[in-house]
Amino acid sequence: MELSALQALNAARAARRAAVVVSDLSDGTARVFLEGTSFPAELAKAISAAFLTGRPGPLTIEGRSLFFNVHLPPPRLVAIGAVHISQALARFAPVAGFDMAIIDPRTAFATAERFQGVELLADWPEDVLAARPLDRYTALAALTHDPKIDDYPIRAALQAQCFYVGALGSRRTHAARVERLRQAGVAAEAIERIRAPIGLDIGASSPAEIAVAVLAEIIEALRRRDLGGEGGKA
Amino acid sequence: MPSETDVLEPLKVAEEWCGEGRAVALATVIETWGSAPRPAGSHLVVDSEGNFQGSVSGGCVEGAVIAEAADVIASGKPKMLEFGVADETAWRVGLSCGGRIRVYVEPIDG
Numbered sequence: 001m002e003l004s005a006l007q008a009l010n011a012a013r014a015a016r017r018a019a020v021v022v023s024d025l026s027d028g029t030a031r032v033f034l035e036g037t038s039f040p041a042e043l044a045k046a047i048s049a050a051f052l053t054g055r056p057g058p059l060t061i062e063g064r065s066l067f068f069n070v071h072l073p074p075p076r077l078v079a080i081g082a083v084h085i086s087q088a089l090a091r092f093a094p095v096a097g098f099d100m101a102i103i104d105p106r107t108a109f110a111t112a113e114r115f116q117g118v119e120l121l122a123d124w125p126e127d128v129l130a131a132r133p134l135d136r137y138t139a140l141a142a143l144t145h146d147p148k149i150d151d152y153p154i155r156a157a158l159q160a161q162c163f164y165v166g167a168l169g170s171r172r173t174h175a176a177r178v179e180r181l182r183q184a185g186v187a188a189e190a191i192e193r194i195r196a197p198i199g200l201d202i203g204a205s206s207p208a209e210i211a212v213a214v215l216a217e218i219i220e221a222l223r224r225r226d227l228g229g230e231g232g233k234a
Numbered sequence: 235m236p237s238e239t240d241v242l243e244p245l246k247v248a249e250e251w252c253g254e255g256r257a258v259a260l261a262t263v264i265e266t267w268g269s270a271p272r273p274a275g276s277h278l279v280v281d282s283e284g285n286f287q288g289s290v291s292g293g294c295v296e297g298a299v300i301a302e303a304a305d306v307i308a309s310g311k312p313k314m315l316e317f318g319v320a321d322e323t324a325w326r327v328g329l330s331c332g333g334r335i336r337v338y339v340e341p342i343d344g
Contacts, residue, residue: 001260003252003344010249025264028312028340056275058264058336067264067338069275095242 001030008032009071016073016099020050025058025065073137074099075163075222080125080153081143082109085168088211089141090118096215098139103128105149125153139164139218141198145173151180158190164221166195166214195221244288248279248342257282258342259303263290263335267318270333282307290337291317303339312340 001023009032012019018035022043033039039047046059046068056069077093079086082104093100094117101119104110110122121128133156134140140157142150145168154177157165167177174196181191199213200220244260251258261278263270271292278288278296280303290299295317306313318334 001340001342003249003342006245006249006252006260006342010245013245023262023338023340025312025314025338028343056273058274067262069262 005030005032019071020047021069023067076138079141083143084207085211088208090115092215129156134160136161138162142167145169164218166198168198244277244279247287257307259306261299261339264338265336268333270335306339
């Protein structure tokens with residue numbers, strides 16, 4: 001691979017663009033293709049398949065031995081609430097490969113020194129998400145259990161078909177939330193997608209343990225997501 | 235700001251090393267059969283001093299790949315390697331999990 005190809009690939013990845021690298025195994029030359037651009041006719045089918053499945057593999061085309069590698073954007077995690085659980089998530093999630101952002105309008109919570117290494121947005125979710133909409137490759141964890149802060153981003157995440165929507169709160173808190181969402185006109189099958197109580201049931205107790213349970217649940221949702229239809233596209 | 239992921243990310247490391255003027259080879263898992271610890275597309279980056287980042291097998295064959303990478307850097311020619319229990323060198327660098335993998339090792343050409 002030429003250094004220029006490596007640089008182009010790394011630039012695409014930094015910009016959250018999906019990329020397929022086609023390497024010619026006879027001489028090591030590589031070409032980088034970005035999703036949404038046009039591809040050479042003889043490679044178009046294999047490149048499109050790679051983008052859709054996310055699966056790398058070798059293929060012989062017109063007598064040339066090629067390798068198709070796929071780089072889909074890393075999944076994002078947006079946490080609502082600059083709370084204790086989010087502090088632990090901010091440590092774990094980047095190691096597991098997630099780009100993480102934390103949104104909390106309460107400036108007493110959202111301080112840079114509590115959250116080093118992740119993006120911290122001390123503003124209302126309504127305002128942040130208007131500028132940076134959620135997408136299918138984003139997980140949303142609502143962690144404030146304050147309806148004024150959590151409800152809007154939960155609805156936005158369901159609408160954007162985020163691969164994971166989790167909400168902190170007891171069964172009773174969640175029952176009240178379900179009722180509010182229903183009254184607001186959110187469809188029952190959308191409401192059923194909310195993971196609550198949040199996190200896999202591993203008996204987590206401390207904020208850090210709950211963060212592990214939440215991250216594990218997010219990974220499960222990502223790896224077992226429905227790849228049918230548009231869901232598999234970056 | 236570099237996150238912890240960056241540190242573990244072999245393609246970024248490869249670009250950095252090239253920028254520092256180091257000679258670099260990139261190893262890529264091309265194909266796997268049976269139970270193999272790292273999927274196709276996984277990368278390991280190696281410099282001419284044997285420094286490496288990333289993984290192609292979870293530790294079983296990295297040593298052999300790093301040794302071959304030195305040849306690839308010296309010759310400037312890519313090479314395909316195969317490892318597995320059926321391999322005659324299995325006693326030395328085989329995959330204890332019983333899988334087989336093909337690993338492509340290529341120089342990064344500045």
